[in-house]
Amino acid sequence: MKIFWILFKQNIVFNIISILSALIFSLLILVLVVNVHQSKIEIDSVSHFKDKNLYKISDNLYNEKETEFFSKSDSNSILNRFANSLANSSEFLYYNANWQPVEVSAFKGDIQFDAYYETGNNRAEYEYNNKKYRNIKSMQLSSNVFEMNNVTLSSGEFFSDNDYFYDEKREDLPVILGSDYSEVYKLGDRLDILYYQKSFTGTVIGFLTPNQTIMTSLDPQLVLNRYIVIPALFFDQSFSFHNEDVSANPIFFKASLLSRINGNLISELSPLEIRNSLDAIKRTTGFTDFSVIGAKGTAINTIIKMTETNKSILYIGIFVSFVIIVLVSLVSMLFATRKNVDTYKVMLISGSNENHIYKIVGSQTLLIHLIVTIVPSLFLFSLINNSFDLLTNYLSYSLFASLFMTLTSVIIAKICFMKVDIIQQLKG
Amino acid sequence: MALVCFNLICIGLLWASSYIDEINMINNGYKDKSSITFRVDNVTKLAPTRHKYILFQYDPEMPKIKHIVLNREIKLPPITKIIDYDINDLNQNFAIIGTEAELNDVPEGYRIIGYFNTPNSYLLNSEVWLISRNFDINHGREFTINAPNHDEKSIINQVFKDSQYNMINTEQRGSYLLFSNRLLSLVIQLCIVLTFIILVMISIVRISREKYMIRVMHLYGCTVGTIFRIVFSYILIPYLMLSALIIIMSLLFQTYIHPLWSWVWISQSIYIFGSITFCILIIITMQIVTTISQKGGKRF
Known part of the structure; x- marks a missing residue:
């Protein structure tokens, strides 16, 4: 250790620069490891939609048809049966990502969270039940939307299975907030929400990581940063639509059921096969007033292509960067070794041999690279969730890189010594 | 050495x-990360400036139809031309459209001169760009400005110096995400x-x-x-x-x-x-x- 300190003191500025460059080298390895990992996640996320057809169900209940359908006493039950049959089908995946603003009273966020901010049609705050409400962006998502799009949280937890079920007189609603809310609300905060004119107490149970996107039929890359995400509620098969709650909140039940049936079907089946499969559901549930339309499959395919192209660019970039990093580190090592040749000569005079000096050079490189690895490891451990696998990966790559640099430093030292006529120099 | x-x-x-950055910009509908989106309700004409810029004017209800203002020579996204036409010659109204765009969205009097050759940009693939000499506020009150020298703010102050504008904090799309x-x-x-x-x-x-x-x-x-x-x-x-x-x-x-x-x-x-x-x-x-x-x- 003492010899390292002596070598360090020989040229403090130069050695500090060497340590700095080793630190950047180690940070770069971290970024490269994280990037390869992230790219796999992104490809995995879009691969769920690859080679699949996307269909959208659209109800035909408008004007007289709507009035006629909802005049039946069992209209809600029919819609519910239809929705549950879609969700339970094994022939396709039923995917609910419903864009529907919610009203929030005493909302703390700024104007960009308003539902129509981007289109310049913001609605004024309004009063309801002596409370002032604002229209805020919100998405109602089924559990498979999170899985299909690999949505991740920066803190908190996802909705539990029970959160998607609506019980009679339910008043609480768990909410997950987009990353832009991280400075506005905190976990456990309560929000007074009006959802389809029914009052709920929302509890913040999680925050999304920045730039989480989901595929929807309206927007193939919907960014959730400014959204309040709530579960797409559904009603159990045994749920009775003849109770006080339903009579008190008819709009909530009607709108919830309609939004539930206007979902997407994701499947490898052709349009004809999908139609056959839906005909069977039509017959068993008795709901026929809907049509199936092909959703924005081309846009989704473009996003898949974009992500794959990005991966290729990324790998080329990583390869080129790695070559540059190794090249730069080798040059820095060469300079550091050359700078210390005078000191090594003194060591030779003092009775050391060349092998001992090579060992010192190698150990010094290994020590510097191992020490600087601590900083990115701590960074990785503290900032990225569930990073144990990533940390193991990083440490193994770092160890490999450190050994490679150690070996290279010894070879460089040998080349430096070969060029110097040591005997002549020692003679003076 | x-x-x-x-x-x-x-x-x-x-x-x-x-x-x-340029690839990301194309995937983001040809909007750079430094681009600025804003709303102007009352403007009759654009003041001249020596700065290079591309201005997108659109109705937020129909954001896929964009009226384009090009100031000085601006590099456009890759285009497969179907008519050989000088883009800087503004004697005629012309349109460039995405491969997935609706042909009905191209108004009468505009000649389609080419398609965007941007296979990875779902935004450009569905857009219609209309390029003409005449500026009309009725084409849309929302604007996005992009400048190659990243001096968008000063260009807005020069070009819209007589008008009030409200900035809109938009989110980036495409591979930027x-x-x-x-x-x-x-x-x-x-x-x-x-x-x-x-x-x-x-x-x-x-x-x-x-x-x-x-x-x-x-x-x-x-x-x-x-x-x-x-x-x-x-x-x-x-x-x-x-x-x-x-x-x-x-x-x-x-x-x-x-x-x-x-x-x-x-x-x-x-x-x-x-x-x-x-x-x-x-x-x-x-x-x-x-x-x-x-x-x-x-x-x-």
């Missing part, structure tokens, strides 16, 4: 960074920092070799100014000349071989070369001061 090699690496990295893509930019920036450090190290090593020469000159009786001038002339001048050559080659590359949307990579290269020159000057000064102040030297 090593200095020049690392200068080349540095400028290559800056170019790569601009190239990735991919975390891996942002990390790649970080990798490139870290590589640039690392290259800069190495450039400083090379300068220190290169100049430290001159300490014997400096001492000889000092012992010979040269003044500090003379020593500085001599060392400056044979270390810095070749570096400056080769750097200038690299910049000229970059300018030719940008103009004739592979033009990128932004010239920022060249201005950043000049800035980095300038910083290295400044570092070399400091290192030369420090080397001269430390060498001539060492004991044992005697000035005759």
Whole structure:
């Protein structure tokens, strides 16, 4: 250790620069490891939609048809049966990502969270039940939307299975907030929400990581940063639509059921096969007033292509960067070794041999690279969730890189010594 | 020589960074990360300016139909032309559309001259760009401005100087949203920092070799100014000349071989070369001061 300190003191500025460059080298390895990992996640996320057809169900209940359908006493039950049959089908995946603003009273966020901010049609705050409400962006998502799009949280937890079920007189609603809310609300905060004119107490149970996107039929890359995400509620098969709650909140039940049936079907089946499969559901549930339309499959395919192209660019970039990093580190090592040749000569005079000096050079490189690895490891451990696998990966790559640099430093030292006529120099 | 090699690496990295930015911009509907979106309710005409820019005017209810204003020569996204037409000749109204765009969205009086050749941009693939000489506020009250020199704010102040505008904080789309893509930019920036450090190290090593020469000159009786001038002339001048050559080659590359949307990579290269020159000057000064102040030297 003492010899390292002596070598360090020989040229403090130069050695500090060497340590700095080793630190950047180690940070770069971290970024490269994280990037390869992230790219796999992104490809995995879009691969769920690859080679699949996307269909959208659209109800035909408008004007007289709507009035006629909802005049039946069992209209809600029919819609519910239809929705549950879609969700339970094994022939396709039923995917609910419903864009529907919610009203929030005493909302703390700024104007960009308003539902129509981007289109310049913001609605004024309004009063309801002596409370002032604002229209805020919100998405109602089924559990498979999170899985299909690999949505991740920066803190908190996802909705539990029970959160998607609506019980009679339910008043609480768990909410997950987009990353832009991280400075506005905190976990456990309560929000007074009006959802389809029914009052709920929302509890913040999680925050999304920045730039989480989901595929929807309206927007193939919907960014959730400014959204309040709530579960797409559904009603159990045994749920009775003849109770006080339903009579008190008819709009909530009607709108919830309609939004539930206007979902997407994701499947490898052709349009004809999908139609056959839906005909069977039509017959068993008795709901026929809907049509199936092909959703924005081309846009989704473009996003898949974009992500794959990005991966290729990324790998080329990583390869080129790695070559540059190794090249730069080798040059820095060469300079550091050359700078210390005078000191090594003194060591030779003092009775050391060349092998001992090579060992010192190698150990010094290994020590510097191992020490600087601590900083990115701590960074990785503290900032990225569930990073144990990533940390193991990083440490193994770092160890490999450190050994490679150690070996290279010894070879460089040998080349430096070969060029110097040591005997002549020692003679003076 | 090593200095020049690392200068080349540095400028290559800056170019790569601009190239990735351009890909992201195309995937984001040809909106750069520095673009500004704003709303203007009352404007009759756009004030002239010498700055280069592309202005998108649209109705937020129909954002896929965009009226385009091009100021001076602006690089457009890749287009497969179906009619050979000079885009800068604005005597006729013309349209460029995405491969998935609705033909019905092209108004009468506009000639389709080509399709966007942007297979990875779902936004451009569904857009209709209408380019004409006439500016009309009824085409839409929402605007997005993009400038290759990233001076959007000052352009808005000049072009819309008589109008009130409200900024809209929009979110980026396309590959800008991919975390891996942002990390790649970080990798490139870290590589640039690392290259800069190495450039400083090379300068220190290169100049430290001159300490014997400096001492000889000092012992010979040269003044500090003379020593500085001599060392400056044979270390810095070749570096400056080769750097200038690299910049000229970059300018030719940008103009004739592979033009990128932004010239920022060249201005950043000049800035980095300038910083290295400044570092070399400091290192030369420090080397001269430390060498001539060492004991044992005697000035005759």
